[in-house]
Amino acid sequence: MFALALFFYFVLMVAVAAIFFLPSARARAVAMASGAWRSFASSWRRARHGAARTSTASVRAAGSAGSGALQFLVRRRFMLLGGLAVLAVPVLFSVVLRSGKTVFYEDAERDTDEKVEALLRGEHLVPPPALPPEVFATAEVEQVRPLTREGSRNWDVLDPDFRARLLLVYKVMKDKHGYDLALLEGYRSPERQAKLAALGEHVTRAKANQSYHQYGLAADNAFYRNGKLVITEKDPWAMEGYRLYGEVAESLGLVWGGRWSFKDYGHVEYRKLGFKLPRD
Incomplete structure (x- = not known):
């Protein structure tokens, strides 16, 4: 279905480009449009036999307006083509990246890169040691992420493919960039999701069963420095870490919330292939 839609999309693009750039194609299009308009006008006049004079005036006015509109489109052809090119870029990227979906949508599925797969096969990583519960119950953590102390930090209930990628993110961030990561929350029950959603959109916009957390395919992480979690975005060190964290995560086929x-x-x-989040 996607391939068929993409085919018709580019056919339309080629046709529009031909009309605006090729005089012969434009003349043919104008002739076809004019012929169709005359046929319509003639049918309209016959249908409105009792008011022929009024109908004729209306048709002429409409024909003049249509001609003016066509001239306007021709004059603005470069602007229109620029807009179409902008729309085409995401589609082209989707084809190049073999994503199977356009990148207009946040929940587009991502194919797994062969190099990433090879790297994952070569790594057998284990989760880092669990941190003391009190680390997740400080005033700073509660202010930024309410109820974090109640979150699940059990790596075993995460989807195996997701867990392998996330652990590799942890390793790269530590070995290459010097950042220690800590899992704030992985799996989240529908009941807990509903509880967080009730706190407001500043906490989450997803209702129960509408988050990847409910399926072990999402995790919230923070930096761990000098025995404390560093979550605040006001810390330049943390913001640089988030930027690097996003780059590493995306390079391993994950979706980063910093892009939203x-x-x-x-x-x-x-965004595991074949898996779809339920929607209202």
Whole structure:
């Protein structure tokens, strides 16, 4: 279905470009449009036999308006083609990246890069040691992420593919960039999701069963420095870490919440092929 839609999309693009750039194609298009308009006008006049004079005036006015509109489109052809090119860029990227979907949508599925797969096969990583519970119950953590102390930090209930990618993110961030990461929350029950959603959109915009957390395919993470979690975005060190964290996560096939309009810098999720989130 996607391939068929993409085919017709580019056929339309080629046709529009031909009309605006090729005089012969434009003349043919104008002739066809004029012929169709005359046929329509003639049918309209016959249908409105009792008011022929009024109908004729209306048709002429409409024909003049249509001609003016066509001239306007021709004059603005470069602007229109620029807009179409902008629309075409995401589609082209989708084809190049073999994503199977356009990148207009946040929940587009991502194919797994062969190099990433090879790297994952060569790594057998284990989760880092669990941190003391009190680390997640400080006033700073509660202010930025309410009820974090109640979150699940059990790596075993995460999807195996997602867990492998996330652990590799942890390793790269530590070995290459010097940042220690800590899991704030992985799996989240529908009941807990509903509880967080009730706190307001500043906490989450997803209702129960509408988050990848409910399927073990998402995790919220923060930095761990000098025995404390560093979550605040006001810390330049943390913001640089989030930027690097996003780059590493995306390079391993994960979706980073820092790209969203609703910024969630510590969040990553895995859009697993064949899996669809339920929607209202």
